Amino acid sequence: MLNFDFYNPTHIIFGKDRLDEIDKNTPAGAKVLITYGGGSAKKSGLIDKVKTALGKRKIFEFGGIEPNPRYETLMKAVEVVKNENIDFLLAVGGGSAIDGTKFISLASFYKGDASDLLKFGLSTIPPEVTGKAVPIGTVLTLPATGSEMNCGAVISYGHGKFSVLCALTFPRYSILDPTLTFTLPEIQVANGIIDAFVHTTEQYLTFPVDGRVQDRIAEGILQTLIEIGKTTVSEPQNYGARANHVWCATLALNGIVGAGVPQDWATHMIGHELTAMFGIDHGQTLAIILPALLEVRRDKKRAKLLQYAERVWHIDSGSEEAKIDLAIRKTREFFESLGVKTRLSQHGVGAEKIPALVEQLKAHGMTALSETGDLTPDISQKILETAM
């Protein structure tokens, strides 16, 4: 097992009817800015319930954080934080609202040009860069990203998507009430299953380091997602299935799966370019790239792919090649069973677009990806070709 630090201070408040607990977990007398997305939380009445839970505190609202939150939008909220001396941010929504709020939290204390905060890549931003961050709480409405229990954010700027990781932006608390996700459209639920699945594989389908408990946690998450995936998409009010979906998504990216094991993230980095160039939802980009990446990288990932085939898909017979083939095919079929396309061409993206995608990867410094750092632009090109 590799050396690791594990730090995660987020208080999870899980279950039905727990919005009232916002009150005791938010500093008394705080001036609170509620941040949210395009209006789903307003329409469902959730924002009003959150305001009621905040009681007599002075409340401001900032709506309109778009999916794949944009720097320019978030900087408008930074103005509100500064002008109104906001001292607590309460994000209500999915990964985009929460990620955007993390960026607002950091940018509000950064002295220079806040776009500097987008230049750290997958390295964490040292706390002294901003010195402070506005504390954050969240009310999660979409189980997918794990943003409710991690310190990461992904921000869109220009023609790219940029990771922002800083220990100061772990939420203080997150309310995870599965019933708040019942209003999600089917496709967003499917996206959420796939995002959680691929967060897990990015930290599991690498090479063995004898991280036995990490492997078994990862396999438990993958098997649970496979078990409940179709049900939670087709039965939106099935509490048991959705509760398991929510907790899987949180566990998949709160640091526990990836502690002490190699991590890949190439599927995510290539997927980000598909979102930036064609506006394809995050989860759907992963469903396109992961099966193709596993095919192209099958020799590098051989030992873990066999373990995945045997332990997650219970494939016990056949040659090693046949087991790996079947595991990749079952992965693709699982995504498709949720109603998600797994080919670039099905999104109307032709092979002639691949060189431009590879150029964008280069422009964003994504030239040495994967758990071994040897996934070059040429290999990304091969993965994209395999994904056609």
Ligand code: NZQ
């Ligand atoms: O904006 P509103 O009107 O709220 O509608 C949203 C949005 O259109 C809607 N929605 C959310 N909750 C709903 C709902 N509609 C009805 N009922 C509800 N309860 O769903 C749409 C998508 O929301 P979004 O927040 O964009 O989705 P998601 O949670 O999948 O977040 C995606 C973003 O997270 C980033 C992605 O790159 C992308 O920008 N990621 C963040 C990560 C992290 N912080 O650790 C890791 C991930 O890998 C990912 O990259």
Ligand code: ZN
């Ligand atoms: Zn993701």
